[in-house]
Amino acid sequence: MCSIGEDDFGDEGATHAMLPGSSATGTVLSAGSCSKCNLASDELYKLNFRAAECQLCFLSYARHKFRAALGAAKALPRSAEVLLLVDGSGASLVLLDMLHFAQTQNTFKRLHCNARVLYIDACGNDSLSSLHKLHERYAPFEFYVIQLNAEPKSLQSLKEYSASIVNATQQELRSLTARQDYGLQQRKRLIGAVAAHLQCSHVFESSISSTLATQLLTSVALGRGGSVALDVALLDDRLQDDIKLLRPLKDLNEQEVQFYVHAQQLQPFTSENELDQSSAASLQNLTSAFVANLQINYASTVSTIFRTGDKIAAKQQTNVDPTTTCTLCHSVLDHQLSDTLLAIEYSRAVSEMGVALQQHDNMEALEQRARQRLTAAQDLCHACRNIQAELTSGNIP
């Protein structure tokens, strides 16, 4: 049957079709003269929708995006204590390099903040040598390492760090989707705790536009529509103790990161794919595969998704009362009953009745039962309730 509905038409007419076309990835360089400063250069950096430019012009363009993201939103107060997350991906090294550069400029252009670097050790210590090299290169920065699932107080500086066995009680969750979602929330909680421990008021995360596009779709698929704005915004204030999470690279794309890595000879030691941990099917892995495929075949669609995220507004928290936020992800709870959530519970209720519905169809009693189930776990948001439902035993701590 025809599947085209009235939503398929935009104001410009035409059933929208996705335009095939890939943005060049990888470093494609040639020699020539820079179209910006007119100087001859061995390497010209040609980005989509930009004229070819020399290395210095490209670097100042990319660094400007970073500074502009922070500056335009006035998101970073002077002399703030910043915790920078490095995970070994290209983007995180770019952020480290940019922040280091911003600190070494003359007084007028200098970014006034005190930065520390945090690496979360998830898979043993085979990346320690790379970290030591980074420590040498970006000398004044202090580097800290903590193991995933460890207590915040077990934080060590890189010089003294040795991996120990963490006996954290892993929650038993049935599906990979729930495990990954729970893992992400736990990671955020750990970052917040470490930042508080180091008395940092701000945390820098190295998400770029394509990772945020993936995050947007993932959050929507997980039922986190109410809080998705903060998942992809420049400033996320859901960490503990009023610590702000900032994403200053959000306007950079993959190609710019690759060029920057090449220009500054950075050596990423984990790829984005490895961070996904597993190739098995979960909503998160399927979504990142979907976006990766779009990136190859319909690159402009990825930036459209990212820009959609820019238009979504965060729900205003009326006060800082902790009872209005989810105990796991700290998003604002939606206390108004949703018809959609009620419909799910109503489905469960009628499934239990079956043919008996025909004899005594008491819609009000069934709806009452559905409402009771819906209001059972009041302190969790819908998506975190989904995690809770997949626990084999106990409650989310």
Next chain:
Amino acid sequence: MPIDCKAKCGNKAALKRPKTGDALCKDCFFAAFEAEIHHTIVSSRLFRRGEKVAVAASGGKDSTVLAHVMKLLNERHDYGLDLVLLSIDEGITGYRDDSLETVKQNRDDYQMPLKILSYEELYGWTMDRIVAQIGRSNNCTFCGVFRRQALDRGAKLLGVDSIATGHNADDIAETVLMNILRGDTARLRRCTNIRTGGGEDSIPRVKPLKYSYEKEIVMYAHYKRLVYFSTECVFAPNAYRGHARAFLKDLEKVRPSVIMDIIYSGEQLRFKDTAKKPVRGICERCGFVSSQQPCKACVLLEGLNRGLPKLGIGKKSKGDRMIAQQNQELALRERANLVKNDF
């Protein structure tokens, strides 16, 4: 080993409900499926007693199940509705002519009056002729834009109070994803609404199957042995929806509840004041609901009649230039004729 029906009716389960994961026997599934739609209709106050409601019928599974369930619930719960079937004949040989036979079968089975409106009588063009003009690209634009308006025209003609469409939960989740993929915040705001339109000048459209899974609709139609038409349209499918659909199907395999979760997410989204808002007005030419002047249907029709079928495809400025150029050429020709006549 066969599993017992979750409703403890004593029967063995015949199916597993994709929506809740419950194993049910056929009869319990029918009862649950119908009770849910009844609940949606009542709790969302979709209809009022005494109203005349047009069921948009294409002959496909969704509209067939909708017509069947609407008739059944109207009688069982005494809604007091006057139900009619409304079909649009786009004029696609080998597709719509066959599916209309199914709709006629529904009319006889459910004893509901049927009104068929054709593109031919409304616009003077059939889809077959439009495709002959424009080719296989962009043809769905004509079909979809004309159908949207044709339903409004049909509803006005029948004097109904609302139009019930067969959009199911999968369709709505798909639309949420599609609108994110193309950054259409105006439609993202309203695509999860169970009722759209319905101002002073338009007839509201409602989606009683909003919370029904496509798989359950297929199961219901299959076990109830309803007659429906399931052939794909002979013309090309749509790219954005196709991508969103394939993605959603993959997600659904991993976690079936994802469909409802996406609808929920779509409902929870709030937009910045700077984001585009939907504007609904009335087309000055034809008087039907439109967000622009003139409405898309009028522009497309003008393009067909002027011999410029690409007029409504793409940017408005481009269309304006095409019209200006054609007017200029016509004026030139007219002047040439005048000169000739002078002799």
